[in-house]
Amino acid sequence: MVDEQWWRCVTDAVFELDKRTQEEIWNVFQEDALETLDQMQTFVNECDSPIEKVLSVHLLHQCNAYEKVFDGIALHAQYGVSANGNNYRADFMVNCIHKQAIVKVAVECDGHDFHEKTKRQAARDKKRDRDFHLAGISVLRFTGSEIWENPNRCAKDVFKFLVEEVSRRQTVGASNG
Secondary structure, three states: OOOOHHHHHHHHHOOOOOHHHHHHHHHHHHHHHHHHHHHHHHHHHHHOOHHHHHHHHHHHHHHHHHHOOEEEEEEEEHHHHHHHEEEEEEEEEEEEEEEEEEEEEEEEEEEOOOOOHHHHHHHHHHHHHHHHHHOOOEEEEEHHHHHOOOOOHHHHHHHHHHHHHHHHHHHHHHOOO
C-alpha cells in the first residue's frame, strides 16, 4: 500500500512541473505499469489450474511487498525439483535469502480432483512432501477451497512462514556459532 503522505508529496511535485514534464512522467509511469502487467500476465500464464492462477497474483503481490525485507527473493511457477532421486514440479517455489539464511518453500495448490481424493493420491502427496523435506525444501499446501475463499490470506501465510523460518534459522545459526 502506498503511504498517503508520500503520494501527496509526489502528486504535488508533479503538478508543479510544466505540462511537458508531467506528460513524460506519465508516459514512463504507463510504460512501467504496462511492463509490470505484462510480466504478471506471463507469470499467471505459466500456471496450470484456475486456483494456481488466482494464487499467483497474490503471491506476486506479497513478493513485491517483501522485496525489501529480505536480501534476495525469487518466485517461480511450475518449478522443477529433483528430490531424493525423484523429479517433481512444484506449483510455486519461493527462494529467499537473508543474512546467510536460505529458505526454500514449495507452495502447492491442492484441487480436490488431484489431491487426497483417493488413498493413492494422498500417499503420493505424502511421499512427495517427505522427499522435498529431505532436500531442504519446506512445503505449504492450500486446498482449492482455501484459495477460492481468501487467496490473499494464503499468500500472506506463505510470506509469514518465510519471515518466521528465516528468523528461526538465524537464531539457530547464532546459537551454533
